[in-house]
Amino acid sequence: MCVYTRSGKGRYGEVWLGEWGGESVAIKIFTSQDEDSWAREGEVYGTYMLHHDNIAKFIACDKRPLNLGFELWMVMEYHHNGSLLDFLLIHSLTAYQAQRFVYSIASGLHYLHVDIQTGAQIKPGIAHRDLKSKNILVKSDHSCCISDFGLAVRHVGATGHVDISSINPRQGTKRYMAPEILDGSINYTKFDSYKMVDMYCFGLIIWEVARRTSNRAEEYQLPYFQHVSHDPSMDDMRKVVCTDSIRPTIASWWSEDEVNLVCAQIEMMIIT
Template sequence: MFDSMTELNGDDSKDTILFMSEAGGDAARSVTFLDILKATSNFSQASIIGSGGYGLVYLAELEDGTRLAVKKLNGDMCLVDREFRAEVEALSSAAARHENLVPLQGFCIRGRLRLLLYPYMANGSLHDWLHDRPGGGDALRWRDRLRIARGASRGVLHIHEHCTPRIVHRDIKSSNILLDDSHEACVADFGLARLILPDRTHVTTELVGTPGYIPPEYGQAWVATRRGDVYSFGVVLLELLTGRRPVEVLPAQRRQWELVGWVTQMRSLGRHDEVLDHRLRGNGDEAQMLYVLDLACLCVDAAPFSRPAIQEVVSWLENVDTIGKSSEDVTNL
């Protein structure tokens, strides 16, 4: 199914990355390391499309037009070859495949080099649409945001409950929720922390979360949990509802503004409606949005065991359609 690289000066016959077709059938096509070098212009800066605590991400455009996202990991931080390969094969197995997860299609071990191959998602991330793309937030109506929340929750449910061993994501955030050609949400970067040496996870906070998404209990002990993932997912729900970033710098006041604290304060003052994205108001969806706001606030509860499990989150989101509808509408759903 997958093949790893030999050492840097290894046999060219083994110098191949194998990755499965989208259908996941038996026919796999091979891509050589030289193909990847050529497709990324020798990992040029112009090919970089992302970065993070794990390394850089490059866009690889193959000769037949196929586009891949190639994640180049920091080799000094990764597991040794055999352990790395075992973990990657688990992450790329059928059990780790779901329509709301970005599939790992191939990998490469070549000396100290570690590459992971994913399909390229041309529609970018939820973060792009909400915060960076001009007009992106306006384009995402409530029904679009709800569909994204539902899809992402199902992806998280799959890694929490249906993978063996179960996977804690550790870094759920809007930039790790990618949109496919149909704008369906796909959760990216799940399981990457399992590829890192245990004594290297202190090197960057991105290996255990991103500021604004990190649950408060991680400040006492750097032990990632599924309840911690639920907290981070709750922050993403708040982003969808408010259209605001999890953390914003307020230069005039010389302080940092945090979304979770602001929403909590506004709710305590009974000003629930005011936290909703102004671009979503006036369309008759307020009841549904407030229903999801209640869920988001349960997810970001400071007490881990007061948070719902991800299965409850999925069920809550599936029930949103019944909110604000007449009994006749509910019958016809």
């Protein structure tokens, strides 16, 4: 494998562009402090039947020696458009692109959430727990795929047990946290609770897409940009989302655009 360009930096480490077998690949390099997230993501990708056009393709993972320690590598399919956040920052969308983005994310999320049984083999339901525009990749055909499963939980259908890492207490990105996480009312023993959290995040992502759609597209902004700083605290988000019951603003002009009107209707059903 040849590694030659750093292409980004995330919460858990760096992402490099490399080459493997003549093909470009993305190499996520985790620090040793984030071994739990690296291991969890590897476990999730090892789940039976976790292959779908709208889920990022896993290639390999490895623990590599470095000086007196080690690096944790995860090799993934490379998508030159980057994340949905990156794409929305510099591109406004046509109605067709917006529909394709939202539909493909919904398709990937639905496949993650459902239990599937084929003979004796079972694909458990999986909830992402950190869904956001930065963790969605834009493919060359302008469909999307969901990535970054370091916080994911799996559903053991036969027992109803939720398989969650007990050594990684992170609960996702504060800006995207659902009200029931912020106010502590979530039932952590029920898998449906985690699916509902993912759906709330999906509603916020629809809002991000809708703002950048049509010839009246607005400047890209993160959800709740008018109400909190770039790096809000849990208390900041709890006040806005739970105490003040604020939700992202639906622009008046969306009602004049068929695609954005549909997006707004879906989003409001999800996040209210």
